[in-house]
Amino acid sequence: MSTLALKGPHWVTVRQYRRTLWLTGALVVLTLAVIGGLRLWDAQTPDVYVQDGYQVPSIDNRGYATLRWAMEYFSMGVVLLPLLVGAFVAGPLIARELESGTYKLSLTQSISPARWLGSKLLTSTAAAVGATLLLMAVYALGWVRVGGSSELHWADRGSYEATGTALVAYVLLAVAVGALVGLLIRRTLVAMAVTGGVVGLVLLILGARRWDFLPVTTITGPADAESTVLTMPEHGLLMEQGLISASGERWPGWFCSSEPVPAIDGSCLPQEPIASQYLDYHPGSHFWPTQLIETGIVLALAALALFAAFRVLRARHP
Incomplete structure (x- = not known):
């Protein structure tokens, strides 16, 4: 010893x-x-x-x-x-x-x-x-x-x-x-x-x-007055969610009403044609690589x- x-x-x-x-x-x-x-x-x-x-x-x-x-x-x-x-x-x-x-x-x-x-x-x-x-x-x-x-x-x-x-x-x-x-x-x-x-x-x-070490996983879906907001898979980490205009520009947020689109601070932006919605997240599988x-x-x-x-x-x- x-x-x-x-x-x-x-x-x-x-x-x-x-x-x-x-x-x-x-x-x-x-x-x-x-x-x-x-x-x-x-x-x-x-x-x-x-x-x-x-x-x-x-x-x-x-x-x-x-x-x-x-x-x-x-x-x-x-x-x-x-x-x-x-x-x-x-x-x-x-x-x-x-x-x-x-x-x-x-x-x-x-x-x-x-x-x-x-x-x-x-x-x-x-x-x-x-x-x-x-x-x-x-x-x-x-x-x-x-x-x-x-x-x-x-x-x-x-x-x-x-x-x-x-x-x-x-x-x-x-x-x-x-x-x-x-x-x-x-x-x-x-x-x-x-x-x-x-x-x-x-x-x-x-x-x-x-x-920022790993790229986010993005899911998209239709966006109109009747559409439901995309939901993140279980145990994911939400990074950003919002709408995509017809020109491809992203607008974080959702519809304030049936026509305008909200800005990040919650106010409504001028009406613009919306093509789809998006959701960026990190799945639980990103934990160990990160x-x-x-x-x-x-x-x-x-x-x-x-x-x-x-x-x-x-x-x-x-």
């Missing part, structure tokens, strides 16, 4: 931040207790049957309602997780030691600067990824019950990250960016703030553009940040 024990700078890092590791473990256990307890509470009230053999939660099932509420907040916490990881790596793990000069003690123990940084990043990565995977497992425990309901669609923020590979990639990016910013700034609070801003910006940009594309982009950014971090370290501590 002694061969499995941590040694050298890895042991020092774990020993130095053991309270943070214990706190992280306690958070995972608490989350499991809450979601698991709510699942048990939810199971106490049987579902009710509706037509075509479907079952839905009873309106008296307070356990289900509370589980949905908890999962919505869990989703928000999942999105914030990479920011917290990056801030910790940039601040307490890297910048604080450079700011106080305590890293010099490690360098006097026949440890190279690269090994010093590598040990810290390897240890923090293992802890962060392990905690992330456990939280994703807990999320899945609640997701199998409430997934697909309002605010918990597979494409919603939080649900999307926690049910695929993207969240792990963002955590790895946060570790790499935190190391780079900590080495560059060398001031604890400033490094934490900058890292949170950088990781948050990446989350916002990719979150806004992820549904996840893998986004994961690849984030991992590439993480690799660049990690490479830059070691270059900065070598330049300042040859």
